[in-house]
Amino acid sequence: MPPIYLDNNATTRTDPEVVAAMLPFFGETFGNASSTHAFGAGVATAVKAARGEVKALVGAASDAEIVFTSGGTESDNAAILSALAADPGRDEIVTSAVEHPAVLALLAHLEKTRGTRVTVVGVDRSGRIDIAAYKAALGPRTALATVMWANNETGTIFPVADLAALAHEAGALFHTDAVQAAGRVRIDVASATVDMLSLSGHKFHAPKGVGALYVRKGVPYAPLIRGGRQERGRRAGTENVPGIVGLGRAAALATMRMAAELPRITSLRDRLEAGILATVPAVEVLGDVASRLPGTLAFAFDGLDSEAILFNLEKEGIAASSGSACASGSMEPSHVLKAMAVPPTALEGAIRLCLSRETTDAEIDRVLAVLPPIVRSLQEASPFWQERHGAEAGLPA
Ligand code: PLP
Secondary structure, rough: OOOOEEOOOOOOOOOHHHHHHHHHOOOOOOOOOOOOOOHHHHHHHHHHHHHHHHHHHHHOOOOOOEEEEOOOOHHHHHHHHHHHHHHHHHHEEEEEEEEHHHHHHEEEEHHHOOOOOOEEEOOOOOEEEOHHHHHHHHOOOEEEEEOOOOOOOEEEEEEEHHHHHHHHHHHOOOEEEOOOOOOOOOOOOHHHHEEEEEEHHHHHOOOOEEEEEOOOOOOOOOOOOOOOOOHHOOOOOOOHHHHHHHHHHHHHHHHHHHHHHHHHHHHHHHHHHHHHHHHHHEEEOOOOOOOOOEEEEEEOOOOOHHHHHHHHHHHHOOEOEOOOOEEOOOEEEOHHHHHHOOHHHHHOOOOEEEEOOOOOOOHHHHHHHHHHHHHHHHHHHHHHHHHHOOOOOOOOO
16 A cells, blocks of 8 residues: 655655756756856746746735745745844844744744844634734834744644734834745735745745745845855855756646645545544644644644554554654654643644645545544553543543
């Protein structure tokens, strides 16, 4: 039986059409985009076309900037540091407790090394940002509010347009980490009025190591990487041309397929969710079920160990992941689920099943056939679980 990949929030397979679009740029079209001779000409045109495809993916105006980067982490770092450089009178940052480490680790570093004041706004039990606290945190010294478009662990989608409007009322810039949203849900930077937006190719079937930062026209931008004049001085270093071309092709494919794929993936996800809820006791769906990414499904199996569930799934050829990040060999509890006040016994049993446009009906059938018995047998074998839930599940004490 072929393996089933349900870890698409970690990374996606590069689409064969994307690979095909990239290949010439390793071969006959190998030139440097900055070269003025014939070898550079086709390359610069291809980079320009990719910029157009990325703009179309996020609904950017034609005069907006798309700065190609090495991925989501670089885009997030670039946006934050650029905003802090924009106005010496504004040196504070507002963010949420559930951001990716690409944001939170940099902010912790800035707090420690530069004394940057960072306000981390909390979320509720469903992972929704506390809007009143966010509003209260914004002030005349806020340089930037940075809140993700959608969360990588729960899929919760944030009200980015409202958050951007509030940041602007306070005179601050607004950045969103849309790494999990771009290519998966419709993004319209024009109507959401975001100033900067990060995206990453490998989350929507482009290769790893390439991404982009959208910068609205008129927003001051200070480059993170200085050197040559590539990217019109916004990001130095010879362009990763095959990667950029791949990103452009993946953006075009996502734009083209979104209308059909969004409802299909949502219905697969909903079928998976309903099937598990109907057959497994003591399980909670994590995140904002009213507003979440179509392909993300996060569960907490209270009283179980996520590693045991994942190990048994893996034995059946199904790859998923836990809500925890594995830091230097030791399992750290997820900061996202902790911020949501998920109790420790549920947090330890959290797993994430993430679909993509490659996920099939047959794969969901197989997961529904395999996962509930795995969970039930772990529950039955666990005295701790039986003590907590045995009676409600009708098991002998
Ligand atoms: N932001 C979010 C929300 C992510 O999920 C990730 C990757 O998992 C990143 C940023 C980092 O992106 P990259 O891997 O392209 O550096």
